[in-house]
Amino acid sequence: MIYIAIDGPAGSGKSSVASELAKRLGFGYLNTGNIYRVISFFWIQKGQPEFSKEFFEFIKGKNFSVVDDSVIVDGKSFNNELRTLEVGRVVSKVAEIPEIREIVTRKSREIVKDANFVVEGRDIGTVVLPDAFLKIFLTASIEERARRRYKELISKGIKANFEDIIDEIKERDYIDSSRTISPLKAADDAIVITTDGLDLEEVVNKIYSIYTERMKSVRDNSRK
Ligand code: DC
Secondary structure, eight states: OOEEEEEOOTTSSHHHHHHHHHHHHTOEEEEHHHHHHHHHHHHHHTTSOOOOHHHHHHHHTSOEEEETTEEEETTEEESGGGGSHHHHHHHHHHTTOHHHHHHHHHHHHHHHTTSOEEEEESSIIIIIOTTOSEEEEEEOOHHHHHHHHHHHHHHTTOOOOHHHHHHHHHHHHHHHHHOSSSOSOOOTTOEEEEOTTOOHHHHHHHHHHHHHHHHHHHHHHHHO
8 A cells, every 4th residue: 555644743734735635646535633633522522531441442442434534433424523622622632642642553554554545643654654655744834834823713703813823833832742652753754845835736746746756766666
């Protein structure tokens, strides 16, 4: 199978890029952040219990799959439920638990095992799919990421304060990159792309050409 890993911080444009790239290549698309979000949703539903064996077994027993951009759990599609402020507030905490990371890693590998996939997250190139065909680390300056987030909130009619968004992003980056297990960092063999000033299409085109170049050189080498 061919896997393209797309990692990077929140607001780097990962989700739009990964989803668009998957469409262009006819690959499946897995957003692993959504799996952490679904688990957070269940955790909230259960009243935020201690992270115990009982909760881990409950999550292990769930059947995860994806259809287009949605994550499906035991036949139910999850979308808007994953984007609430409440889920946003707890998800970094849930994603810090080693047993949860282990479960998400296993479930993600299981989901992608029979097809070509673009897989998006924080630790795809480093932990989940270390042998991925292509690893991209997307990033952008804090100001650019805050601008995008601000625009997104305003377009949804949600009041937003630019300075607060900057602080939130800094805090989230700190939590995601300083955790001891699977911190957010580019794999040694990842190609880093800074998306400041680039639109969606430009970023997708860039990755698409890196992919086709690499495909071509693999083919050429195999003919030698
Ligand atoms: O991409 P996102 O913002 O929807 O991700 C939600 C949270 O999950 C975020 O705090 C980082 C975490 N995450 C992670 O730790 N590892 C991944 N592979 C994907 C997401």
